[in-house]
Amino acid sequence: MALKFGTFMAPFHPPGTGQNPSTAYERDVALIQHMDRLGFDEAWIGEHHSCGTELIPDPFMFIMYMANLTKHIKLGTGVTSLPYHNPLWVADRALFADRLLRGRFMLGIGPGALPTDADMIGISLEEQRGAMEEDFDVLMALLRGESVTKETNRYRLKDARTQYAPYSDFDIAVAAIASPTGPRAASKNGAHLISVGATAAGGFDALALHWDVMEERAPQFGHKADRTKWRLAGPMHLAETKEEAIEQVRYGLDAWCDYTQDVLAAPHFRAAGKSFEERVEWVNESGLGVIGTPDMAIAQIERLEKQSGGFGSYLLIAHEWARHKDNLNSFELFADHVMPRFQGSADRLTGAEQWARSRWDELDGRQGAAIAAATERHASEKSGSQA
Incomplete structure (x- = not known):
């Protein structure tokens, strides 16, 4: 099947590379506009509130800012941390965004990736994933137009309902990293699945778990597990030669790895190695991603197809390992040389x-x-x- 391509943009702006939030946001905007011109299918924008690196607190606001700055690319919350919000307000914002974007909106849901975010608002890490599953059921009922009465330790709903129907049948996806929480929620509600960091060493093992859960549970709730609705996400930086790519990521790879090792309390998404050379080797040899050429990117995606049994979309994790101009060139190389290999767009030309x-x-x-x-x-x- 022809793959779709996009980005999963936290975004990562490590302080170690000397960030100004205003210029960092401008680079995020420019990257998505660049992707829109290059023919990428979608961009997912994250929600984070702490740690000083992942700087977008409200993906809905950012998406609406991008709406009139792009023409074709779909824009999604990647992801909304559902336990942090009242599901009724998430449903309302999603329906509103869908109508304003006229079919270009996507809704991504997760439990919340940064433990510091949850801790600041008193949400127990031990209860976070269960809360996401519970709240996702409520959210989906509201999106279907049902009336919901429910009380939890996070919110109270009394005969709650949304005001109007969706403009489009927009994609609704649940993020998963290492645990089965994401595929459990997605399979129960007929939603899409985003396996984030699925290319990491632990993530490779999680791929089979994710899809086994989808295939086992979906029929129990009247749904069918559809591989075209499965997105895998991983990081890459491409240049004309591997040597050039390695030299370019001297700019920001160490800062990104330091963040995952010493700031982000997420053992499932932690870099390996202390020296720059060790970290480059870890990216390329562990299966996490690619620092190299378009041919290496093609080989990585082919490996993932074989490992997973097939999926519908591949998302490039935005990371700023390299300077902005080199980052833009990496996406252009990907669009020119990698995407046609999996979309058949060059077959007739050939x-x-x-x-x-x-x-x-x-x-x-x-x-x-x-x-x-x-x-x-x-x-x-x-x-x-x-x-």
Whole structure:
């Protein structure tokens, strides 16, 4: 099946590379506009409130800012940390965004990735994933137009309902990293699944778990597990040569790895190695991602297809390992050389070139002879008129 491509943008702006929030946001905007021009399918925008690196607190606000700055690319919350919010307000914002974006909106849901976020508002880490499953059931009921009465230690709903129907049948996806929480919620409600960091060493093992849960549980709730609705996300940085790519990520790879090792309390998404060289090797050899060439990116996605049994979309995790201009070039190389391999968009072009090449000897000779004959005929007519 033809793959779709996009980005999963936390976004990561490590202080170690010297960040100004205003210019960091401008780079995020520019990257999505660049992707829109290049033909990427979608961009998912994160929600984070602490740690000084993942700087967007409200993906809905950012998406609406981007709406009139883009033409084609779909924009999604990637993801809304559902236990932090009243599900009724999330449903209302999603329906509103869907209507304003006229079919370009996507809704992504998760339990919340940063333990510091949950801790600041008194949500127990031990209860967070269960809360997400519970709240997702409520959210889906509200989106279906049902009336909901429910009370938890986070909110109270009394005969709650939304005011209008969706504008479109927008994608609703649940994020998963290492635990089965995401696929449990997605399979129960017929939603899409985003396996974030699924290319990491532990994530490779989680791929089979994620899809086993989807296939086992979906029929129990009247749904069918559909691989085209499965998105995998991983980081890449591409250049014309592997050596160039490695040199370019000297700018920000260490800062990103330091963040995952010493600031982000998430053992399932932690870099390995202390030296720059060790970290480059870890990215390329562990299965996490690619620092190298488009051919290496193709090999990575083919490996993931084989490992997972097939999926519908691949999302590039935005990371700023390299300077902005090199980052933009990486996405352009991906669009030019990697996407056609999995979308078949170059197949007819290749076929047309091969067909023309097979006819070259015959047609080149005939064309030359035809030109010579026309020239001779003109000369003959000219000499006849002068006689």
